[in-house]
Amino acid sequence: MTEAPGTSPGPAASAAAIAADVRSGRRSASAVTEQSLAAIAAGDGEVNAFALVTADSARRRAEEIDARVAAGADPGPLAGVPVALKDNLCTRGVPTTCCSRILDGWCPPYDATVVERLAAAGAVVVGKSNMDEFAMGSSTETSAFGPTRNPRDTSRVPGGSSGGSAAAVAAGFTPIALGSDTGGSVRQPAALCGVVGMKPTYGTVSRYGLVAFASSLDQVGPLAATVADAALLFDIIGGHDERDTTSLDRPAPRLASVVDQGVDGMTIGVLAEYLEGADPAVAGRIAQAAEVLAAAGARVEEVSVPEVRLGLSAYYLIAPAEASSNLARYDGVRYGLRVDAEDTVEMNVATRSAGFGAEVKRRIMLGTYALSAGYLDAYYGQALRVRTRIIDGFAVAYERCDALLGPTAPTTAFELGAKLDDPLSMYLSDVCTIPSNLAGHPAISVPFGTGSDGLPVGAQVLAPALAEATMFKVAAVLEAGAPVGGAA
Amino acid sequence: MTDVRRADQDGAGEAWEMVVGLEVHTELKTATKLFCGCANLFGDEPNTRVCPVCLGLPGSLPVLNQRAVELAMAIGTALHCEIRPSTFHRKNYFYPDMPKDYQISQYDEPINVSGWLELPGGRRIGIERAHLEEDTGKTAHAGASGRIHGAEYSLVDYNRSGVPLVEIVSAPDMRSSAEARAYAAELRAILVACGASDGKMEEGSMRVDANVSVRRGPDAPFGTRCEIKNLNSLRSLGRAVDFEARRQIALLESGEVVVQQTRHWDEGEGRTVALRSKEEAYDYRYFLEPDLVPVVPDPAWITAVGASLGPLPGERRARLATLVAGALPAGAGGSPDPGVGADLEGAPGVSDADQEQISTVVDLGLDGLVTAAVEGGIPARLALARTANEAATDAAAAAGLDPRAYTSLLAMEVAGSLSATQVKAVLHDLLAGGGDPAELARARGFEAMADGALVAVVQEAVDSHPAEWDRYRGGEEKLAQFFVGQVMKATRGQANGKAVVAELERLAAR
Amino acid sequence: MTPVARITRDEVAHVAGLARLRLTDEELERFTEQLGTVLDHAADVASLDLAGVPRTAHAMAVTNVLRPDEPRPSLDREEVLRSAPAVESNRFRVPRILGDAP
Ligand SMILES: [Mg+2]
């Protein structure tokens, strides 16, 4: 692999800057793509951020974009920007496996809506990023392609399940990436890898072509090195899609231009419950973040939403319940793995037993149990009532606050293997991200200094449904005021 | 009329009563499937009407077809249901013809609830619900038998996967196989009248399952029921219900119990047999479909759908009965009162035979032809008989018939210019290819009979049988039939009997 | 709400059957323990008194999202069947089916 002339390894330039260069002809999309592919070739052996690198199609695509620029056309706001796609986003003719053996080699006959929108904006897909199998995990260790390592410290996990996408951005392989967030799967790895990750309001980004984990919670979300890039990516993938019934019929967002408008006059609540179980160094960073917001003109106060304490339990009933149904279709009949047997039931059983990993089986069984006769109301029904209570609890807080602040994860990145056989302790790393999914609200994780171990801490900004503009403004102020290096 | 009938075919003397409820699945006549834009057509090449949604590919999502919802609302309106805000659930079970391994179906909040259907005899059968759901794919079994049991392997075609269905669940209100058949027939006529279904049971576009139980008399609690599947004709339905009731009675009379189960009707063997299913008890784990949102019809929408409905079979039968009753000579059945349409069913003057013809015509949607003919001056009974007996033999073609052409054909019969046999022959041509009835008659050489030729043939018959002619002239009127027979023989049935008699009378009076 | 008893090994085996999964004895043991731990944690939810609280299944309340009844192109059959583990006569081939559809 040769390095493109005039580039040097290191963090990629911002997506906005790359696109501006490519659109104006100052840099070629091909050169940018080569730089990205070179960085991957040099670093991904260690990090394992990618399940699949699509170098050939990326090069062809970059040439197309260069040809369009040469012909005087505008390839779009992401012209020539390399992007990593989580491997649960369908890409026509390109393997989409959710990092599961059961979908080994499956090539969808269609593109996800977000993939179409990225293409229309001129982005260059360089590969499918690694993830926890079917997005079930918080460490990207349950992937059939082996774990992803945290580029900040490769003995640590990158978080999950979009750990490959977060690591790709953190390692400088691509300036932006797409992940999916069902219980924190974009925000938590963003926090652990020291990048920006956002979960949109449920319904603002199409789920068509996102392989379902828990349909009522799943949202595709952007990962980026900067808040502005995350907003730009959200603007491109967001907006109504008639192929997704739950897609909100609203105009596409246009937030990239409002990001830097500041927080003067806003009221921001520091969410007490999110600090309860947090590592002291993490909690210290959040206190510091609150000071940054206050210094920027926001009114900062402590708020309590006690209902969020029930989020984790409700989530680990609702998400597995939906997953148990969503993952029934992997039965060996139409696509993916088949382990043959004498009859169809045995074939289904053999295929699913061989094709799914332990965490996926655990959640399928948990969800099947939660929905089964006799337990439906005690577990699933109660969880849906808790969901109502959480929404009501946030509503009270938002009567006073424009946005809420808390940590994204209670700790910094943990060691590989530390929680793999202890599901409950693994699940607890999502305790601060899950309530936003249950409520359907947007939230964003912004890097804000490091913990006592020198690893990144993410500050999380939560906002009411459809208040992404407020959320991005707060995030941009935190980004600008984030401490550089050093322990809290 | 019919309230309670005994199920004991053997006349054992026990007051056994059968209790029947029907679950009818009807495919809706939409252009596309319930949740995707694939064409709602099959019989096509296998797996050519499929897309990510109806194949259940990972990442695909359902989007509800508005027309399917409106047809469901039309069915609800026609069945006097309450049309309600509704939701979709997932019914989870594994089966290879079901691509997602769950069926999207309406569960505890169906779009239509609490209606009724009135049988032609006037009895009302309750409708518990009529809900929307998706169909499955189709499985073909390879191996000697071509049936599921004993097949070495199976082949699945998903063209039918995702076709919209409405499942109509009756109350357990039927008390005989005849009532069950009448209900199914009437429901079919209503579905066709709504434009919701083509009602073809044999082709699977309307599928009937029967829940059957028996009890000792109308006041006894309901017995344990069995569900019978695979009833693909009204005849099978009737036979299966009778068989099953007798089977249950025999069990109970010999001191055994009825086990609640699903049974399959074996048409060849004429009996029901228990279905084989896996050991696992089915636990469908219903939960609200997260990929779809509630359907909340507002009153304006419900009204608009109702307004688009044409008259329903009951009303249309009453209208024909009015015509028939109105055609009666004064005093035979009282004068018809246009304000009491429905009461005319079974009214004096409208015979059972009339009623049967009326039902046939309405079931096939041919009542427009009868009405047009009557308005064109054709006697109601003639229009009804020709439509029910002749036009009905090719209902599809009859539905496309030009009512004016049909009326002018029947007018020729009334005028005596064509015989009944000739009219039937011309109608056959008209159904086959359309055209002008007078020209079609001419092409068959019938017109020649009408002007002059008949006179010669009758004269010849008279000349050849002088003895019989003398007796006829002497007052033996029945000999007219002899001459009509001779003329028919000579013309190979093409003569008009009435015209022959008229000519005989003319000759005799000379 | 009444408290729910701890999940048993038999229940885990039953649930695995419903989900078409086969577990080894060792997996059955381990999953029973792990699911028990997670469900114990969920007991706080199961035991709450939430009578009268409506259920939220959809985060955003939307109704009547409908599609016009207009045909769209279907997929190319070759592309569809290319992914299939076994095909015969342009259909998906499966091993013998023992039970009838429920
Ligand atoms: Mg059904």
Ligand SMILES: [Zn+2]
């Ligand atoms: Zn389709």
